[in-house]
Amino acid sequence: MLGVLWGKSEEKGGGRKNLLLSHLLDTAAVAERMWDGFLAPSTKQMLDEVAGGAGKGRLFFAWLCGVHDCGKATPAFQRLWPKGAAEVRAAGLSWNEAAVARSRWRHDCAGGFVVRRLLPAAGWDERHVGWVWPLVAGHHGRFPEEGQLTPSRRAMGQLEGGARWAQVQRALVERFSRELGFGGLAAVAPVVVPSRAFQLHMSGLIVMADWIASDEQHFGGVDDVRRVTLGGARLRAERAWGALGLCGGWGVLAEPGPGAFRVRFGEVPRSSQVMVVEAAGRMECPGLLVVEAPMGEGKTKAALLAAEVLAARFGADGVFVGMPTQATCDPMFESVRGWVGGVDGGLASRVALLHGKRMFNREWRGLVDGARRDAEAQFGGVDEYGDCCEDDPYGAGAAVGGVGGEVAARGPAQWFLGAKRGLLCPFVVGTIDQLLFAATRTKHVMLRMAGLVGKVVVLDEVHAADVYMSQFLGEGLRWLGQAGVPVVLLSATLPPGQRRALVGAYVAGAASREEYEVPGLPEPAGYPSVTAAWMGPGGEPGFLVEDCGSWRADLRVRVELLPEAVAGPGATRERQVAVQEAADRGVGDFLEHALAEGGRALVIRNTVGRAQSLYEELRGRVDGRVVLLHGRIAVGPRADRTVEVLRLLSALRPDDGSLGEGGRLVVVATQVAEQSFDVDADVLVTDLAPIDLLLQRIGRLHRHDGVARPARLREPRVVVTGFDAASPGGEGSGAVPRFLGASEGIYGRYLLLRAAALVGAAGGGGRGWSVPGEVPSLVAAGYEGAGGGVPAAWADDMESAREVYVRELGERADAAVKFLLSRRGDRESATLAGLHRAALPPSDDAGVLQAVVRDGDPSVEVILVVGAEGGYRTLSGRALTVNGDVAEGLLDDVLAGTVRLPPSCTKAVAQELLPLPGWRGDARLRYSPALVLDTDGRAELGDRSVRYDADLGLVLEAAGAARR
Structure with missing residues (x-):
């Protein structure tokens, strides 16, 4: 029977169907390549512990990744391709078509159902069944509740099939397990239940393996079960891995020596920089490092070398550096590339810049120029077989340029540049939003978390997060703390209450507690200062708080x-x-x-x-x-x-x-x-x-x-x-x-x-x-001074304003709760089951996601073009066609006219503006509204007039302007 169960149709298998067993082995073989050339040492160590000892994690990881599609061994899926369905029926596996057609049962949920039934029968402990089935059921981006696994009663058992189907499902999983080298399904059973954060990390890696193994250019159809072998899958995986140019970061990194700062940055470290790096070296476990120092003190360099120390000590394979804005990312990108190149000259090209305007960064453009197509346009719709192509970058309608074998000579592998995959790059500089997105209850959140776990996370200017954003920052720190991710936070002006909240969130996650009052956390006595916090092996938090003088006189x-x-x-x-x-x-x-x-x-x-x-x-x-x-x-x-x-x-x-x-x-x-x-x-x-x-x-x-x-x-x-x-x-x-x-x-x-x-x-x-000497006391007075320190005549007004302030803080914090990855009261859950209950609608639109993690009325971007006789012109004056079609070489010039309008214009843009007709076939323009200016640079938008001036920028002439 395993010779007829199909996993990919002929249309998606390069003209030949791919048997389901073949796809499971392909995915397992990709997982082996990921283990050998991508996973962080810390991830491998944890997998070894879960699997029962050193050297066992690789095989268990391959099994976890490969078993993901076992739910396709059901009538609910096998009926979706008529030709394949006929062959399955001819082999004696039947179903009542009318009953099956009445209800839909996705193969990811079906997979959870299958392993939920098979694993206990094979002798698995219920604790391990409980955390493994959500990984299978959630591999298309959302984790269902256990009750959602059960097929509809209306189908009268036809969706999952009867006893014969149950035998085939067991045979498939047993055969797959034995092909990998296990003695049987019972021998696969893990011995340690990993943290929920590590489970989320694993889920993202499973999705990654599945997406790579679904590339028909490297994993075409194998329709003869006699030719389905692990050896064949490994050859295909090896070719695909090499063609895609995928690779990890540092691997096993040596801890930098005493002179490393001078080697990396060409200068003698200041006392505050030495303090930070030494604090990283004294942390007993992965933890949080809060660096507070004046502007111009050199926090960034200290943080990067501290990240190198933490990576070496705790097995991280790369780094994510999060900045407050797109504009601040660009200079940091250059700095991080220089530092990474100092560690290993060959690594500088693996640093990715991750924000919406990165193509206007000359250094980034120099790295990725030469790619034939934009890898960010990889996702199609839902195909006729019920597979969600936004879950499969090689599905129907997907662009293949740069994925099926074309690798840029410089820069990160193009595979990493696709939607939702940027954080998987070994070294990333992006906006803090990338981390905030990883703390939202959104589809494919596991990919974002998988891109953070296994790295050192550095966040600059954390004081810039307002109370709404801080809910997502705190949620992200909880998950990172539970996953054992070293985190370095930088600020020049951090209010004391915000520092305590950040440390509390990380330690609560590390302790797997709903809430955690940080006992005995000392306040820094001076400035610059460093505060280190971690959860010790015995379940007690450890702290290190130090300060020193600034390199520069006040x-x-x-x-x-x-x-x-x-x-x-x-x-x-x-x-x-x-x-x-x-x-x-x-x-x-x-x-x-x-x-x-x-x-x-x-x-x-x-x-x-x-x-x-x-x-x-x-x-x-x-x-x-x-x-x-x-x-x-x-x-x-x-x-x-x-x-x-x-x-x-x-x-x-x-x-x-x-x-x-x-x-x-x-x-x-x-x-x-x-x-x-x-x-x-x-x-x-x-x-x-x-x-x-x-x-x-x-x-x-x-x-x-x-x-x-x-x-x-x-x-x-x-x-x-x-x-x-x-x-x-x-x-x-x-x-x-x-x-x-x-x-x-x-x-x-x-x-x-x-x-x-x-x-x-x-x-x-x-x-x-x-x-900077007075900075900490001034910030404390500006935020936590209660009613003191103001003229007596202001007292009533100040108290009234404080009451409004406190009330609004509470309201804004509550407004974020419905979007957080974990719900209140659910933070001590042991598994991922039901994590996506009441999830946000799926969206790959960065603007939609940004509206989730940033408070306030949404703003919108438009592309400015000039209406001209016979067509349009770009803002810089280059000619487009009558429909606005963009000739080769003009795309960047068109995108250079992008401008963000204030929130007061958002409604008018939605009601009045559309992309130009010629943009609808372009992945980067099809959703971009065009604001067409006349030859004087003017346009009407809603109830106001706007004009674009080369010196002034966009001017709102009929209403007040908003911030930025």
Whole structure:
């Protein structure tokens, strides 16, 4: 009977059906290749423990991967291909077609049902049956509950088949097990139940093996059971593995020696960097390392070498570095490639950049150029056999370029570049969203978690996660803690409560507890500091908390106030414009004086509209150069402008004449310049923001020593504006300040009040701030100062704002709960059964996923094109056809016109905009709405007019602009 059961039809088997036993062995053979050339040492060690001892894990892993499709040995599946069904019937395996046709029973659930029945009969302990069947039932992306395995009663037993079918199912699994080398199904039984997080990791690896073994170019049909052998499957797997260019990372890594920092980075380590690396070397078990240090202290380099130490000690095979934004990923990508190349020169090409705009990164483009097709367009729909092609990259309608044997000369294997697979690359730099996605109850979440387990995870700027995002961050840390993944968190301005919550989440996961109050966690006594936490072998947490002095003496930053009038909520449009123009003139007056002898200023505004308005004021007044940078500039020009700003505001101070005779530069930016933005300004003007963000902005001021500065700018000065400190009662009366409506909408009134109080105290008497020495105390006061430290006249307003703040924090945290990977009360479950109960709808759309893990109204991206006679033009002026068809070589130019609109435009975009007709056949354009501008750069969208200006970016002319 095994000679007729089909696993892949002729259409999906390269013109010849592939027997089910052949596909199981193919998948097992791929798993062997993964063991030999991809799995992390820590993963192998755990599999050995699960299987019963050293050397046993490889065989057990191959069995786990191969058995996944045993549910295809049922009438419910075998009937789906008419030709194959006829052969099965002719061999004597029958079913009632009318009864089977009434109900659907997916083969993944059927597989769970089959092993749930076979394994106990073979003598398996129920504990092991309980964790293994979800791996089979969940291999198409979702884990059902046990009750969902049972076929519908309406089919009267016909879906699973009768006694004859049960015999064939047992024979299939027994034959498969014996082909691998087991004495029988009973001999496969594991001895240790792994953690639920490790089970999720295994599930992702099973999916990976299945997808590779489903590639018809390397695993064509084998329709004669006499030719179905493990040896043949191994030859096919070896060819496929080599053709796809798949490989892992470090493998077994030697722990770096005392001089490693200088070797890796070409410089002597600072005391804080030594402290971090040594702390990593003193951790008793895999754990969490929280590094708090000033901007410019060198946290990143310390974290990378600490990651190398942790990888060597705990068997990690690579690293994931998560950054707060796409823009901050690009410079980190270059840094990580340099570091990985320092470990092993051949590894630098295996580093992947993982964000939606990576094709505009020149270094990334240089790595992947030469690929014939984009590997990100691999997923089709649901085929006629009930297989979900979004689960199978080689299914109907899949693009094969770059997968079936074509491997780029440089860069990661193209297989890793497909949807949901990027984190499987051995070394990855991406946005923190990639980790947050791994903490959501979404389809194929196991692939994302499989890409994190077995690595060291480094997350920069973790303070940037708001309370909503922090729920997913905490959930991710729980799973990583349970999986024993070393994690390094970096921050310059981490509130103490947030540090405690992050440590608590990781330790709770490591302890497999629903909640875990971290007992005895000391607070750092100084700054920079490192906090290490792990769960010891005896079930007790271990902590290490140290601090040291900064490499650089404190800067005494002079804090000045530049209040501005604030138009009330009922102000007319004319009043709003007048107030804004007056505010812009005030900043212009200040900069004219401050830059009289030359110099480079950075101005950070809280909204795009304010940045654009100030830019228009300054470019007519500043005798030098004015540059505008914000998130509503099209991605192509914005990437170029960002590079230019980084160059002009670098510590090297390039003098190429572009600043004019006076040597003046003003960069007007939004929050894009707030963090992970390595610039050095002589003077800073900033809108009021919460204290940690103000300090982040101050981190761009006098960032480096030894920089030549004009005499009047040799003292670091930050000028804080964007609020009205002269409310009724007069300046200095202690009256409650008024804030810009947009700022209050972004940050909330409570945090702005606390920041205003701290700014007022520093600026009122000319005391200023000592940075970085005072950073921890300022951040603590800005977030956990309760009602103290503010003028008495503010007390009632402060308390009212605090109540709103606390209530909104609770509401936003609760809003995230329904999307978290594990539900409250379910975090101590021993298996993956039912994990996807009430799961989110499937989606490969990064925008949809981002809306899940980031709070607030969703924004939307559009591609700007210009309507022209006889067709369209790209934003840069290159011609498209009458339908917008994109000729070879123009795709990147079209995508360079992508711009993100504010949330206020989202509804209008959904109602009014579509892709151009010629884009519908292009995988990267078919879902991209086009905003067609006239030849003056204008368009109507909803109830407003918009225009695109080469200098200003996208301008909203009929309504206020939103953040970024």
